[in-house]
Amino acid sequence: MHQAFQFPVPEIDFATIAPVVFVALAGIVALVTEMFGNGRDKRTTIWVSLIGLGIALVTCVYQLGLSEYTTFNKMVERDAFASGIHIVIILATALTILFSEGYMRDKRIAHGEFYPLILWSATGAMIMSSTESLLVMFVGLEILSISLYVLAGLSRAEEKSEESALKYFLLGGFASGFLLYGIAFVYGATGSLNLVYVNSALAHSHGSSTQLLLFGLGLMLIGLGFKLSLVPFHLWTPDVYQGAPTNVTAYMASVSKIAAFAALSRILIAYAAIHEMWIPALTAIGVLTMTYGNLVALRQTDVKRMLGYSSIANAGYLLVAVIARGAHPAETSTTTIVFYLLGYSLTTIGAFAVLTLATRNGSEGTKFSDLRGLYQRSPAAAIILTLLAASLMGFPGTAGFLGKLFIVKDGLQSGLTLLVVCLAVNSVISVYYYLGLVKAVFAAGDEASELRLSPLKGGVAVACAACAIGVLFVGIFAGPVLSVIGGAH
Numbered sequence: 001m002h003q004a005f006q007f008p009v010p011e012i013d014f015a016t017i018a019p020v021v022f023v024a025l026a027g028i029v030a031l032v033t034e035m036f037g038n039g040r041d042k043r044t045t046i047w048v049s050l051i052g053l054g055i056a057l058v059t060c061v062y063q064l065g066l067s068e069y070t071t072f073n074k075m076v077e078r079d080a081f082a083s084g085i086h087i088v089i090i091l092a093t094a095l096t097i098l099f100s101e102g103y104m105r106d107k108r109i110a111h112g113e114f115y116p117l118i119l120w121s122a123t124g125a126m127i128m129s130s131t132e133s134l135l136v137m138f139v140g141l142e143i144l145s146i147s148l149y150v151l152a153g154l155s156r157a158e159e160k161s162e163e164s165a166l167k168y169f170l171l172g173g174f175a176s177g178f179l180l181y182g183i184a185f186v187y188g189a190t191g192s193l194n195l196v197y198v199n200s201a202l203a204h205s206h207g208s209s210t211q212l213l214l215f216g217l218g219l220m221l222i223g224l225g226f227k228l229s230l231v232p233f234h235l236w237t238p239d240v241y242q243g244a245p246t247n248v249t250a251y252m253a254s255v256s257k258i259a260a261f262a263a264l265s266r267i268l269i270a271y272a273a274i275h276e277m278w279i280p281a282l283t284a285i286g287v288l289t290m291t292y293g294n295l296v297a298l299r300q301t302d303v304k305r306m307l308g309y310s311s312i313a314n315a316g317y318l319l320v321a322v323i324a325r326g327a328h329p330a331e332t333s334t335t336t337i338v339f340y341l342l343g344y345s346l347t348t349i350g351a352f353a354v355l356t357l358a359t360r361n362g363s364e365g366t367k368f369s370d371l372r373g374l375y376q377r378s379p380a381a382a383i384i385l386t387l388l389a390a391s392l393m394g395f396p397g398t399a400g401f402l403g404k405l406f407i408v409k410d411g412l413q414s415g416l417t418l419l420v421v422c423l424a425v426n427s428v429i430s431v432y433y434y435l436g437l438v439k440a441v442f443a444a445g446d447e448a449s450e451l452r453l454s455p456l457k458g459g460v461a462v463a464c465a466a467c468a469i470g471v472l473f474v475g476i477f478a479g480p481v482l483s484v485i486g487g488a489h
Contacts, residue, residue: 010073017076019056019063019086020126023093026052027119034112042101042115046459049115053094053122060086064484074194075133082130084338084485085262089129092254092345093122095353099463100247103356106454107364109155109245118251121147125255129262132195132270134183134220137263141179141227144259145172148252152244164243171226171236179223185216195270202273210274217271217278224267227260229312230319231288241308246364249304250352253311254345261318265337268326275327279416282323286419289316290426297433303355304366306433307348310392313430314344317423321407324414332414336406338485343399343474347391350467354385357454368440374453375442381456382441384468389434391471394427399474 014021026049033045060083068079096118104111124143131137149172153165187193189212190201201209225233241249271278293313300306321336357378358365365371375382391400404427411420456464474481 011071013071016069016071016078019059020123022052022056022059023119023126024123027116027123030119031116045115046097046101049097049119050094052119053090057087057090060090074196075131075136077130077132080485081334081338085129085258086126088338088342088345089122089125089255089258092349093118095349095463095466096247096251099353099356099460102458102460103247103359106359107155107245111154114151114154117147117151122255125259128259132266133193134186134195135193138180138183142176144256148256151248152240154248155245160243161245164240167236168240175223175226178219182216182219182223185212185219189213189216195266198270199273214274214277220267224260224264227256228315230285230315231292231312234312237312238305238308242302242304246304246352246356250349253307253348257315258341258345261322261337261341265322265325265334268322269329272326272329279323279327282319283419286316286319286323287422289313289319290422294426294429301368302366303368303437307351310430311348313426317404317407320411320416320419320423324410324416328414332410335482335485336410339406339482340403343391343403343471346467346470347388347400350388350464351385353460353463353467354381356460357381357456359454368436371440372443376444377453378456381464384464385441386438387468388471389438393431393434397475399471402475402478
């Protein structure tokens with residue numbers, strides 16, 4: 001008589017994945033609401049989306065105070081880092097939803113599928129940032145990416161939107177192949193898809209295993225480098241940012257990078273034992289990313305392209321903190337990463353939200369000249385954009401200043417002097433093109449330009465005000481913010 005095959009049943013705690021479940025369910029309910037609701041009135045769908053995000057946010061805040069815990073056979077990680085990243089993703093998603101309705105109506109985009117897609121994209125980002133399993137990380141990346149491919153081409157009447165979606169899809173699929181190939185090498189060297197086993201494999205491995213793991217890391221860096229817009233994997237960024245609807249660009253510039261940086265941080269921590277092997281390559285990438293992003297941004301006349309190159313530079317800045325954390329996990333904290341991503345998301349989404357005011361009657365103005373007369377038309381919007389630009393420049397009292405200060409501190413503490421010097425020099429360079437944006441806003445506009453600018457009201461007003469207040473609150477009251485996310489070690 002054959003003995004029955006026995007296998008251990010993994011411990012499953014559904015409460016641990018509650019935030020992800022609530023966001024995914026909100027997307028399903030939003031889709032059903034859209035199917036059976038009034039095609040023109042999106043208020044119910046918006047409220048369903050925001051309520052679902054609100055419930056998930058409360059759950060994340062509660063989980064911040066809990067101890068670290070793994071479930072689903074070590075595939076789901078609950079720690080303060082994951083909870084902090086989830087909070088930033090939820091806030092960025094909610095802010096994007098707030099200003100999207102008016103913009104898409106003015107742009108004449110049929111947008112019923114926007115709300116469920118953006119919620120499912122957030123679900124993928126949350127999955128990606130709360131796991132040590134490379135397989136689950138890849139699944140989260142694909143959920144995030146597939147939704148973004150569709151969202152990038154949402155303006156189907158515009159050729160540039162279709163082009164951006166196709167370019168993003170083709171290059172994104174190519175990058176995913178590199179990531180998956182890298183994961184295969186890690187599995188070949190460790191016999192597991194969990195990053196927990198990489199540390200032990202490096203500590204007890206012989207030369208061939210280390211080479212497999214290092215080659216796997218290189219391939220995974222290529223895959224994630226695409227999502228992060230790191231040089232030389234950045235070429236898609238300005239074209240896709242310019243062609244996609246502005247609200248999708250705002251979401252892409254924030255949430256996509258949040259998830260990818262969270263994943264990269266976990267991967268580099270697993271490779272801390274051989275940090276002397278990968279630091280030189282990432283240092284070169286960081287220097288190129290910061291310098292290229294800022295220098296090319298100086299020449300831009302389109303605001304969306306300028307912000308696209310600015311996002312490349314900011315990815316280079318944050319890479320310094322990620323390298324420092326990965327190389328010395330016992331001496332540095334992930335608090336810097338969460339703090340910077342929070343400030344950057346508020347600033348970027350707020351800037352794109354103000355830019356949507358130049359959309360009217362189906363046409364969209366994204367040139368610097370299209371913002372002329374904004375101060376005469378809407379002084380509040382002009383002041384908010386100036387404040388957000390000040391944060392991007394790193395002015396004291398803003399979230400951007402403290403975020404860069406914390407990165408500099410971590411970089412110096414970890415011996416990354418070259419990257420810190422490069423960050424300081426590039427921050428000075430960036431002041432020029434951010435001041436160009438402020439100059440355009442306060443310049444006098446003609447009658448035609450003023451007619452193109454919409455007043456600051458409704459959801460876009462709430463989103464812009466929330467971003468401006470958030471940037472100041474995080475910059476001035478950094479203590480309470482750090483105390484909330486300070487458990488992320």
